[in-house]
Amino acid sequence: MDQQYSAYSFISCEIDRAILVITLNRPEKLNAYTGAMGSEIEDAFRKADIDDEIRAIIVTGAGRAFCAGADVSGGASSFDTSGAHGAGVFGNRLTGGGPRSGSGFVDAIFRCRKPSIAAINGPAVGIGITMTLPMDVRIAAKGAKIGFIFARRGLVPEAGSAWFLPKLVGLPQALRWSISGRTFGVEEALSGGLVSETAEPADLLTRAKEIAWELTSQTSAVSVALTRQMLWRFAGAPDPFELLTIDGPISRERGSHADVREGVASFLEKRAPVFPGKVSTDMPSQYPWWKEP
DSSP, rough: OOOOOOOSEEEEEEEEEEEEEEOOOOOOGGGGOHHHHHHHHHHHHHHHHHHTTEEEEEESSSOOBOOSBBOOOOGEEEEEETHHHHHHHHHEEETOOOOOOOOTHHHHHHOOOOOOEEEEEEEEEHHHHHHTTTEEEEEETTEEEEOGGGGGGGGOOOOTTHHHHHHHHHHHHHHHHHHHOOEEEHHHHOOOOOOOOEEEGGGGHHHHHHHHHHHHHHHHHHHHHHHHHHHHHTOOOOOHHHHHHHHHHHHHHHHHHHHHHHHHHHHHHHOOOOOOTTTOOOOOOTTOOOOOO
């Protein structure tokens, strides 16, 4: 294990070929979320983003749960930030001299230039499911339960989920799941478009790695990074015209890059490509094309 991914208390990491597997690691608490866990997820994603040895990221849970939601061991006051427990759940802290919430992991996942896969191995409710929404693929173990339970706790959907969920499953489905706050099985999650497939629990992580390899083994790391951001950032655009001002110049600049020469040569020579481009050094001059908030 690369030492940069080893100094965590609430998650564990391993590298399998070019895949970083992040495991939520509080099995005795059903991997209940705290702000400290969110900070560790954020840190691992930000490190993977700039690590050219990592091509994809999988997130799963230790034991029988993926994540049973926020840690409510503080009782009825678990979400009261005037107390230590509530403050720890929301993860308010000072970072870089200014206030920052524990939801920085959403930003880290969304901006990451590597594709990510949620391998939902068991119950995933509340933030346990909303943390997966910025990821690119979600698969679930048969028998797992899912729930956007916020309305049943007097809360509102968090971690940006009121933005992500309708994009993934459509507004009518997002409204029904979020307003009712009920839990449902993976069959409903599959038919509703929240997960792309289900697997037997023992096979889930293997299947997630197969998907990760499918996404990355014959693709350019730079192309994947750009494609991921283009699809996410323009998914809600009212028309294609701003996108056209981006994709044309990027395509022309990329056309002279060694990645493109390798992609064409490998196709003509009927062999697997070996792309030399790295996200750390070879992103095009147009990237990033968006203004930071």
